[in-house]
Amino acid sequence: MLTEKKILIVEDEAMIAFDLEDVVMSRGATAAVCLDVKSALEKAEACNFDAAILDYNLGGHTVLPVADALQRKGIPFLFNTAVADFENLSARYNGAHVCRKPANEAELVRLLVQLTNNLAGGAFGPKPA
Amino acid sequence: MTKRFSVLNTLLIVSLVAFLTCVLTIVLAARAEARFRDQASQAFDVMQVLDGIIVNSLNAETGQRGYFLTGDEDYLDPYRVGMRDVVGHIDTFREMAGDEITPAQAEKLARLDTATRVKVGELQSSMQLFQDGKISAALDLVRTDAGKAAMDEIRETAGLLIAEEQALLTAGRNEAQRARVLVLLCVTLLVFVSMFGFVLALRNLGRAQKLGLVEEQARQLGEERERTDLLARELNHRVKNLFAIVQSIISSTSRQETDARVAATKIRERVFALSRAHALTSSIDMQQQTTLSELVQAIVASQVKDHCDLHMDGPPVTVMAQHVTPIGMILHELTTNALKYGAGSCDGGLINVTWTINKDDPGQELKISWQEICAKDVDLSAPGPDGFGSRMMAISLTQLRGRSERRWAEDGLNMGILLPLDDHGALKDRNKAETQ
Numbered sequence A: 001m002l003t004e005k006k007i008l009i010v011e012d013e014a015m016i017a018f019d020l021e022d023v024v025m026s027r028g029a030t031a032a033v034c035l036d037v038k039s040a041l042e043k044a045e046a047c048n049f050d051a052a053i054l055d056y057n058l059g060g061h062t063v064l065p066v067a068d069a070l071q072r073k074g075i076p077f078l079f080n081t082a083v084a085d086f087e088n089l090s091a092r093y094n095g096a097h098v099c100r101k102p103a104n105e106a107e108l109v110r111l112l113v114q115l116t117n118n119l120a121g122g123a124f125g126p127k128p129a
Numbered sequence B: 001m002t003k004r005f006s007v008l009n010t011l012l013i014v015s016l017v018a019f020l021t022c023v024l025t026i027v028l029a030a031r032a033e034a035r036f037r038d039q040a041s042q043a044f045d046v047m048q049v050l051d052g053i054i055v056n057s058l059n060a061e062t063g064q065r066g067y068f069l070t071g072d073e074d075y076l077d078p079y080r081v082g083m084r085d086v087v088g089h090i091d092t093f094r095e096m097a098g099d100e101i102t103p104a105q106a107e108k109l110a111r112l113d114t115a116t117r118v119k120v121g122e123l124q125s126s127m128q129l130f131q132d133g134k135i136s137a138a139l140d141l142v143r144t145d146a147g148k149a150a151m152d153e154i155r156e157t158a159g160l161l162i163a164e165e166q167a168l169l170t171a172g173r174n175e176a177q178r179a180r181v182l183v184l185l186c187v188t189l190l191v192f193v194s195m196f197g198f199v200l201a202l203r204n205l206g207r208a209q210k211l212g213l214v215e216e217q218a219r220q221l222g223e224e225r226e227r228t229d230l231l232a233r234e235l236n237h238r239v240k241n242l243f244a245i246v247q248s249i250i251s252s253t254s255r256q257e258t259d260a261r262v263a264a265t266k267i268r269e270r271v272f273a274l275s276r277a278h279a280l281t282s283s284i285d286m287q288q289q290t291t292l293s294e295l296v297q298a299i300v301a302s303q304v305k306d307h308c309d310l311h312m313d314g315p316p317v318t319v320m321a322q323h324v325t326p327i328g329m330i331l332h333e334l335t336t337n338a339l340k341y342g343a344g345s346c347d348g349g350l351i352n353v354t355w356t357i358n359k360d361d362p363g364q365e366l367k368i369s370w371q372e373i374c375a376k377d378v379d380l381s382a383p384g385p386d387g388f389g390s391r392m393m394a395i396s397l398t399q400l401r402g403r404s405e406r407r408w409a410e411d412g413l414n415m416g417i418l419l420p421l422d423d424h425g426a427l428k429d430r431n432k433a434e435t436q
Helices: A014-026 A037-046 A064-073 A086-092 A105-116 B002-070 B073-100 B103-131 B135-143 B146-256 B260-279 B292-304 B321-341 B387-399 B430-435
Strands: A006-010 A030-034 A051-054 A077-081 A098-100 B289-291 B309-313 B318-320 B350-358 B364-373 B403-409 B412-421
Touching: A006 A014, A006 A037, A014 A030, A014 A105, A014 B146, A014 B321, A014 B387, A030 A037, A037 A064, A051 A064, A051 A105, A064 A077, A077 A105, A086 A098, A098 A105, B002 B073, B002 B103, B002 B135, B002 B146, B073 B103, B103 B135, B103 B146, B135 B146, B146 B260, B146 B387, B260 B292, B260 B321, B289 B292, B289 B321, B292 B309, B292 B321, B292 B350, B318 B321, B321 B387, B321 B412, B387 B403
Parallel strands: A006 A030, A006 A051, A051 A077, A077 A098, B309 B350
Antiparallel strands: B289 B318, B350 B364, B364 B412, B403 B412
């Protein structure tokens, strides 16, 4: 399903990052895990990912600089977060999908497949219903 | 508020008017007093002059009679002085009275003047006759009583004028007395107004202080509510986060373990370790931190106690709430491995957990040494943490910005975990450090 896809995971809680990594790896993808904004920005600039999973709040900082960088590079992403202004966040990034943490694994994978195969109809995921 | 303001204003205006009235009264009273002093001094002079007219007339008359009776020229001295001064005193009195003289006074003055002239004339005439040797004629003139009548007239008119001056003096004194009473009243009033103002000021001060106290209480209440709101948000965030972590444990473990029963056991152990770790930071007062030794106690000691000895030692190290999960999970993985393959699986095993703080430049570093010692043979081919555990520990270490060294000694696993500390000796906050 996600075979040979490269997924960027930005999540500040190690255990959750580990699980997300496990989720995408178990679907045949490779993952880069970043636990803070600085390393995520470096990774996003350095590598060409097929998609990204972004936690919104990274230890008091927002992930928005990373999202902006990914948008510039045309890399699709989704948000996976517990605290955020969901509607405005989605609107700011061309209807990017915002998953409510803790996310359903199957749903997460389905969205990643859509993003990586450009099946969402747009660059940044399906339009909200 | 407006009503209170207008009452205060009225009081202020009344006080001001009272104050000005008092000042005016005191000034007027002072002037009345000064006027009275002038008047008294003048009246005294006038009375002396009038007295002088009577005295000099009498002296002249007495001197003359003495001379007539004895022929002694010594008696002529008072006569001459009296005759000279009585006329001079009349002139002085006229000067003193000046333009302010009343018609009644003028009339009395005229009478006095006439009587004095008559008296002087009588004295001079009789003296002339006497000195010319016409003694009987002189005595006859004296006996006519014209001189006595004139003298009586002098006494009466001068007495009346003196009485008038005295009446004026009394009136002036009474006026001055009234002024003094008024001044006393004004001073008393001023004292009362001042006291009233003082009390009012004190009361306002007290009220202002009370108002300040109420504001302070409101501020404290506001702060308290903000703190409570903050705690509620923090708690909400932590609960959501913990649910996400628990879900991650469940999903990653069940993905790893094909056997449902094994998976269930591992999930239970991991969630239990997580809950024990977080119990240290989620007490009723929302304690935001715990210590490394409490974490080791809660996660390691509780699990190994029936299987091997545990020795732990190290200086106090603060662990903030956000670091409890990664450290807790690392300690849990090390513990379960020790129980399965290491010190917890052999006889007389010992787990030695010690930590030190290295104060090297540029910052402090915490070194945790995890040493497993088995008294008997150790199976050196025993696996370390499986791929799952290694990866989980690696990612947890990344969250703590730490690194690890692992090696197998003859008697068991030796693991060193190196974690950076902030200036306060607490584990470094990954995202805070970034912004510096």
